[in-house]
Amino acid sequence: MDKVSQNFQTEIISAAEVESVVALLDCVASSRSTACLLTRDLARTLASELEPRRLDRNILASRLATSSEKLTATHMELDRVRAQCETITRDHAELGDRLKAEMEETERLRAMVDAAREESVERKGREIWAEATTSEVVLPAPQERSNTAWRKTPDTAPVASHSVGATKPEIDEDAHEKAQTATVLRRVEDLLNRLTAENLELISDQISNAGIDNTVILDAVVVLIFQKAVNEQHLSSMYAVLCAKLSVQLPKAQRVASGSDGKEV
Numbered sequence: 001m002d003k004v005s006q007n008f009q010t011e012i013i014s015a016a017e018v019e020s021v022v023a024l025l026d027c028v029a030s031s032r033s034t035a036c037l038l039t040r041d042l043a044r045t046l047a048s049e050l051e052p053r054r055l056d057r058n059i060l061a062s063r064l065a066t067s068s069e070k071l072t073a074t075h076m077e078l079d080r081v082r083a084q085c086e087t088i089t090r091d092h093a094e095l096g097d098r099l100k101a102e103m104e105e106t107e108r109l110r111a112m113v114d115a116a117r118e119e120s121v122e123r124k125g126r127e128i129w130a131e132a133t134t135s136e137v138v139l140p141a142p143q144e145r146s147n148t149a150w151r152k153t154p155d156t157a158p159v160a161s162h163s164v165g166a167t168k169p170e171i172d173e174d175a176h177e178k179a180q181t182a183t184v185l186r187r188v189e190d191l192l193n194r195l196t197a198e199n200l201e202l203i204s205d206q207i208s209n210a211g212i213d214n215t216v217i218l219d220a221v222v223v224l225i226f227q228k229a230v231n232e233q234h235l236s237s238m239y240a241v242l243c244a245k246l247s248v249q250l251p252k253a254q255r256v257a258s259g260s261d262g263k264e265v
Contacts, residue, residue, distance in 0.1 A: 184211045188221050192228050204245045
């Protein structure tokens with residue numbers, strides 16, 4: 001308006017031109033007013049459209065903060081669990097070392113006990129053997145066998161009738177001796193199968209009372225014990241002790257042989 005006033009002052013215009021200028025000014029003012037209204041409406045529209053987005057952004061920010069807190073808590077829990085795992089692993093390693101040391105100590109003690117037991121058995125065997133070799137064994141005097149002695153007929157033998165003047169059939173002493181030896185060997189083998197360092201005395205006494213009444217059976221028993229010692233070398237020392245004990249406990253065993261006159265020699 002100031003420029004227009006200046007133009008009016010500097011230039012001389014007609015009334016029609018003045019009306020045109022006024023109309024133009026009114027149009028400009030109206031356009032400015034319309035532009036202001038449009039701008040205000042546009043601002044309101046943008047504000048109404050941006051408000052939900054702003055709210056969504058706040059919600060997202062809140063959720064992000066919550067997720068961040070949860071993630072931090074999860075990391076802390078993972079660190080705690082990791083520390084517990086490391087502690088458990090360390091405890092397990094220490095426990096494994098202790099168990100290994102205890103097992104080694106147990107094996108060492110077991111080896112010492114086995115060595116002491118074997119040494120004790122060997123020492124006992126040497127003592128018994130020394131006693132057996134230094135003690136004097138007194139054998140009973142052989143007794144003469146009577147030609148008219150009564151002999152019991154085995155139950156399985158058939159009974160035969162004899163006429164007057166007939167003689168009784170004699171029992172096959174070799175077969176009887178073999179059967180007796182086989183019976184004693186079966187009994188002794190059963191006892192040897194149960195032989196341990198703890199029941200050595202008991203087994204020795206039972207073998208002594210198994211019916212070894214002559215040197216034939218005694219020789220067979222010694223051969224059986226020797227075979228067991230060869231097959232079971234870890235028990236050879238106990239078998240040696242057993243042989244020594246039998247040589248002491250069976251001083252009266254003797255070999256029985258029949259001569260031409262039927263007497264013991």
